Amino acid sequence: MSSMQRLELRQGQSLVMTPQLLQSIKLLQLSHAELAAYVEAELERNPLLQEAEGRVKAPRLNPAAPAPSSEAPTLRMVPRSAPTPSGSGSDSSARAVAASTGELGADLEATLARAVSLAEHLETQLDLATADPQQRAVGRHLIHSLNEAGYLTENLDDIADTLHVAADEVMAALRLIQSFDPAGIGARNLAECLSLQLKERDRLDPAMEILVSRLDLVAKRDFVTLTRLCGVDDEDLAEMLAEIRRLEPKPGLAFTPARVEVLIPDVLVRPSPEGGFIVELNPDTLPRILLDRSYYSRVVQSVRSDKEKDFLSECLQSASWLTRSLDQRAQTILKVATEIVRHQEDFFREGVAALRPLTLKDVAEKIGMHESTVSRVVANKAIGTARGSFAMKFFFNVALGDAGHSAQAVRYRIKQLIAGEAAKGIVLSDDAIAQKLKADGIEIARRTVAKYREILQIPSSAQRRRTAETKAHAL
Template identity: 40%
Template sequence: MTITPRIELRTGQSLIMTPQMQQAIKLLQLSNIELKEFVETELIENPLLDRDEGKENLDENMEREHGGEDEGLAENIDSEHLEVESEKDFVSNNVEQKLQENEVSSLDIDDFGNVWDVEDTFQNKNTSPNSLSDRSNQINNFTEYPYSIEQTIKQEISLREHLLNQIQLEIKDHTDRKIAIFLTSHLDEIGRISEDLSELGSQIGCNEKKIETILLTMQEFDPAGIFARTLSECWAIQLRDKDRLDPAMETLLNNIELLKIHDYKQLSQLCKVSVEDIRDMISEIWSLNHNPVELFNDPIIQPVAVDVLMRQTDNKNFVVELNSSELPKVLFNNDYYVEICQNLKTSEEKQYVAEKYQCANWLIKSLHQRATTILKVATAIVLKQNAFFEHGIEHLIPLALKDIAEDVEMHESTISRVTTNKYIDTPRGIFELKYFFSSALDSVDGDNSLSSEAVKHQIKKLIENENMDSILSDDKLVNILHKNGVQIARRTIAKYRESMKIPSSVDRRRAKRMIF
């Protein structure tokens, strides 16, 4: 046996993520605020790009492109029949398919408008990924903002994340959890709920009593004093947390107007304590924190740039459209491009202009594809969650990324990127697109899906109502739920029960015998 060198020719297929596709994916996962910062950097570094300062060009180009209609990139949805009435604003080509194209159509100078009016605006027959500039290569991969493990460890948890973690731990019911997240989004800058509960209830579609019940639970969250409605309630929560909210202190807080005018004598009579005790109580109150969220570096009210607008027309149709006012509008400076091309002398100058030309090309295309993808996904979500927008939180159906991915013919990872940090302004308030997703279980008849949180709620209620003579085993729970239309396995019952910290049937029977 001998080893000799030889030349072989092989053919094969492999998937390669081009720099252009990487840039499009990167832009897709940015929020509007992050996108503006990214575009600002590009405008500084690329002389062939200009910012569209006004709205006139946008409106004129929209009118020219859409035949005089003023809806822009919008979808008109029949809320009764759940059909898209007009699909002319949808991009017919699959966005993911277009991301893989390495060629672009010819450049028409007159077609350079804002980002919404540009489709396939450039062509450079000599274009290749290798011709991109260093800056472009940096943009088109995932190393532009490198994060080391050390940086990740040093990152502090935000207040919003801190509250959401507590919601996941303390609130088990799926609907209640959604309401809790809704309340979190309505905290003011010092961590209070300043809006009227009845207004919040009507906005999300549930009664005031339910809102208040959930709010009282959330007032036990850390930091102490969060979710209070007034300053006195904020102090009361902190005192209760320290086990110092006795009847005298509670009376003092209920008469805070006397505290403002320093009427210690009247307070002494109401609280049935001496004036000296009143002074001590006041000193204790002053030691409390009137702004419980100040320990967190990030503000609770994060700037939210709404990506999608949703409104209901007089004929009960939902219209979903992009919020063009929040989107960066980029123009190609063709006059400057023609001017500098006439004066290029060295190969370095020609290479520089070619690189900037290519960067401008892919930025404009990627922005347009990002916008149409967000619109398409948001419209699909509104169609799925139509009952929620019509009737409220109780009608929010379970929804998975896979459901939307199948509807819009995209990959689940694309749907995940599109729905993260993207917001929709609806008649029921502003929601992150992720808000509308939750896990589900199949029903017995297979026609409907049931939220896993709703099934947990059923299991909890059944166990709470059991008596000592009829303790429900996991097998019995399976049979009961099956009769109620829920297809579930015994091991799933056990998993859900353990997640809610509910003992087994044997332990529950033993505990009840000890009580009785």
């Protein structure tokens, strides 16, 4: 057998993920705050980029208006002359509001009180609970021994040895701290934390004590053994487990400083005088940058070395790409938001009960984009409406049953039914709620009602009935 070498030319197609394409994908899923930080870094790095002055004219679409041409409108971020002091209209009003808000924000920031720490919160209660200097000293040591979740992990005998006090004194101080707010604080394990909270709610009966002591069986979902040990039936056990799930396993975290994020809409929706709704990008979240070609023209004439030419060429290419990518990002967000508003138009008129089922695939097919692109647009974005600001993901709901009701709308309906119990003097079981929903054309199982009720953090019918009876006796 002989071997022979030959040269063949073949033609094929393949997708090449260039650095620019990868960066465009990354820009699409950034929140406006993350995008602002990225653009700020590019402004510092690239001398050919310039921050535009004035207010950006945001593009807008009316979903109810005649369909636009296939060519998408182009968003040009160009500088505008500064407004005169006597300017009028929505732009000048918005600028006045922004200016006053900025001034007020600076004053508020200077006067905001520092958040109280867990230790400070507990020490205040300790000083009110006891005047005994030694008990206060032991209590303070215990307070500062708690971890972030509010648990005491140090051995009590070791603490007694360290402080040179009797072990029963340490235990007495711990019991005192465990009576403080928040409930469950100072526990030495999860079972004790849950028991303290149940005791505070007057719900630590013998059956619940057994259940809390056997959390290992709860983790294994060994419900048969649990019903036998607790001496209850399946329905009672389910209610007990639901009550435990509503407890706070880490009470100390409530005092952990957390970053507060304000939901600033990327897209604004308002009614159109001609009918339907106008969808427009929020000008305050659009980056204001320009490619300074005049500066490039001046600099390029003085460039001499190849290194300088390469740097200037790279800056020009990067700046051109960034301005185009930001333009494309804005148009893509606008197209996705417009389709969401068109599909969920009833929500903007009537509220949550009118939400319709919607998937990423539905939007992708309507606007001719890939589903993954829609997913990136929806991430970290929000829509501002007259009803408030909503994350874009809020408008995507799975369908329940053949009638096409959204899960969000069904949960809202369940909440309404339970909220109306007091006026009618009745307490609806999960099965009764399922029957009422069926009468309204919403076919869902009782266990689905129970799952949605738990998501809404609404107690079971038995617990609501006990609460109602307690209030009636109090009156």
